[in-house]
Amino acid sequence: MSGSVARRASHRGVGGSRRSLRLHGKGWLEKSQVFAGQGLMPDVKFIGDDRLIEFMRRVPGDRRFTNSQNDEGRLWVDLEDADPAAVLNGLRGARPYYSLKSALMPAIELVARYGQAQDDPLAEVGDAHVVLIGVRGCECRALSYLDAIMLDEPMPEPFYESRRKNCTIVSVDCAVPAESCFCNLLGEPAYAEANFDLNLSPCEGGFLVEAGSETGEAILADASSLLSDATGEQQDARDDMQRQAAETLDGQNAQYGLPEDFAESMPATLEEAFWRAELAECVQCGGCTAVCPTCYCFLLYDQEAGEGAYERVRVWDSCQFTGYSEMAGPPGTMKPDPRRGHMSKFQHRFAHKFWYSGVYPGILGCVGCGRCRDTCPGAIDLRRVLSEMQSERVKNE
């Protein structure tokens, strides 16, 4: 067992990860198998930069998407359309702006047809197998959350379930955290611990590669001619890279202090002035929930699709939008809306992620990726709001 593996095991586990392993039956390796060397411990391999694109193409799938970093920013792109140099930059750089959420839950999709005789009104999801390359540790942890919600028995959501099964995940360690990242404040490392098939760790001249599932092991075996065994020096260098990323995160987030117990802290501060100050900067654009890898709210609407035929369409919704929680009522009357006020919506985003999610599904609803900070036109920063919450709580004690 390498030093890195032992160090990975020493980090706090991700709530619900074992549950997600069971839920979708993809053959993910249990953490105990990955990290304690119980028979399925994969070797650590090395792939050179010059062979990485070919290696990615060997991962079985119909389409492959990966991170790219060029003058236009950090994006997800189709591997076949990507500039290889931009792909290498993307995998070595900070996490992309968008998460993997839209690959599993598109922003808009047809879910049913009705009004004409048909055997099954449910729309087809298709069976295209997608490979996502460059998924970050925070997104892998977000999968535990989405799985717990979307695959919950007795009625798992069939579209998400199908995409999740038809998806191979290649994660990559964050060598360079973004300025808005704060996974460390939630006790998590800047790399994946579960929910990946293969993991890449940037190193000098290439990447270290490890399997996280039986699928990943099979891919490594199939591509063995492209790979070599990672040396001890390369693994030590990987450990150093991960340590540096952790130090960067500790440094950039040193000014923030999050509550130990959100469920205890939050209710006591809901009337405090700092909420009003933050609210003043919010224009209810919904950008924060759109980019968030754990936000899953959606809206269903029906539209005509020819004579006597209708379609049911699902689109992403946002708890920040006016009318989000409005309920049905008689025409011409004011509809009941338990969260009509802006403050109620604004606080709900925090309360859901850090308070109610602890009750169901029992996992924090935030992975500290900082995407909401990057997108917010009001520069509203979760770290700042949560730190204010903690300060107020301490002040009031």
Ligand code: SF4
């Ligand atoms: S991104 Fe910022 S301004 Fe837009 S809804 Fe979210 S908190 Fe409000």
Ligand code: SF4
């Ligand atoms: S709330 Fe913000 S920081 Fe937390 S997971 Fe969502 S986008 Fe990332």
